[in-house]
Amino acid sequence: MNGILLLDKPLGLSSNAALQRVRRLTGADKAGHVGSLDPLATGMLPICLGEATKVAGEITAARKRYRFSVALGERTATGDLEGEVVATAPVPRLVASEVELVLDRFRGPLAQVPPMYSALKRDGQPLYKLARAGHTVERAPRQIEILELQLLEVAEGLLTLEALCSKGTYIRVLAEDIAQALGSCGHVAALRRLYVEPFDHAPMHTLAEVETACQAGRAPGMIAADAALPGLPAIRLPAELAGRLAHGQAVMVAGGAPGGKVRLYDAGGRFMGLGEADAQGQVRPRRMFTG
Numbered sequence: 001m002n003g004i005l006l007l008d009k010p011l012g013l014s015s016n017a018a019l020q021r022v023r024r025l026t027g028a029d030k031a032g033h034v035g036s037l038d039p040l041a042t043g044m045l046p047i048c049l050g051e052a053t054k055v056a057g058e059i060t061a062a063r064k065r066y067r068f069s070v071a072l073g074e075r076t077a078t079g080d081l082e083g084e085v086v087a088t089a090p091v092p093r094l095v096a097s098e099v100e101l102v103l104d105r106f107r108g109p110l111a112q113v114p115p116m117y118s119a120l121k122r123d124g125q126p127l128y129k130l131a132r133a134g135h136t137v138e139r140a141p142r143q144i145e146i147l148e149l150q151l152l153e154v155a156e157g158l159l160t161l162e163a164l165c166s167k168g169t170y171i172r173v174l175a176e177d178i179a180q181a182l183g184s185c186g187h188v189a190a191l192r193r194l195y196v197e198p199f200d201h202a203p204m205h206t207l208a209e210v211e212t213a214c215q216a217g218r219a220p221g222m223i224a225a226d227a228a229l230p231g232l233p234a235i236r237l238p239a240e241l242a243g244r245l246a247h248g249q250a251v252m253v254a255g256g257a258p259g260g261k262v263r264l265y266d267a268g269g270r271f272m273g274l275g276e277a278d279a280q281g282q283v284r285p286r287r288m289f290t291g
């Protein structure tokens with residue numbers, strides 16, 4: 001059971017709970033999800049099973065696209081529907097052309113302060129636990145980038161938006177900041193992750209579909225681990241060099257090699273894992289698959 005399952009996470013389930021359901025259904029010995037989704041969020045949650053957990057870090061760094069709604073007039077403790085209302089403000093009359101001018105301030109590089117209700121840690125303690133205990137601590141701004149921000153719909157007190165953003169972006173914070181820039185306050189009323197790159201055209205699978213497949217003795221629709229790495233150069237190795245790499249030895253590749261991380265394949269085209277290459281053609285194993 002090695003591969004990546006693109007789960008369509010359902011509403012009301014935490015990312016970890018969804019992961020554990022998939023792990024139990026598939027019987028995978030190792031499993032990990034990439035990029036947490038809040039319980040009230042739905043959409044693509046890549047789950048790496050077995051040896052594919054070794055490429056999870058590469059997916060974490062990828063860009064993500066979200067569709068979300070911002071309800072104006074109330075700010076909540078959590079930035080979404082789960083939290084209690086902590087502030088209210090009048091809802092301005094929304095005109096699409098004026099909203100677009102405000103949204104333009106959020107396109108491009110931004111410094112974003114992470115929310116207290118997040119899994120980031122302070123002295124080993126998750127911030128959300130401190131927040132639930134009534135504590136607030138300083139959080140340093142983080143550099144993010146909003147590559148695309150589209151206004152899909154304007155309704156009374158409600159905006160529907162779509163964003164393509166860099167890793168580390170908190171949509172709840174983006175929604176609050178947009179509401180504030182519009183002269184009000186707000187929170188996320190609905191959130192769906194449409195995709196995580198490079199899986200923008202790949203189908204997702206529901207928990208029901210995964211359960212049906214597993215009960216029928218079929219593997220659920222999974223993607224090969226190396227499908228997550230199209231941006232990394234590939235090196236195909238003859239049997240001798242592939243064997244040495246598999247045993248943890250560095251090898252020299254004839255004709256040189258691209259510098260940095262590389263995908264490694266044996267002579268038969270089997271994906272072996274990740275390596276690190278230098279300009280002189282030396283390749284070192286980094287995260288190698290077994291078996």
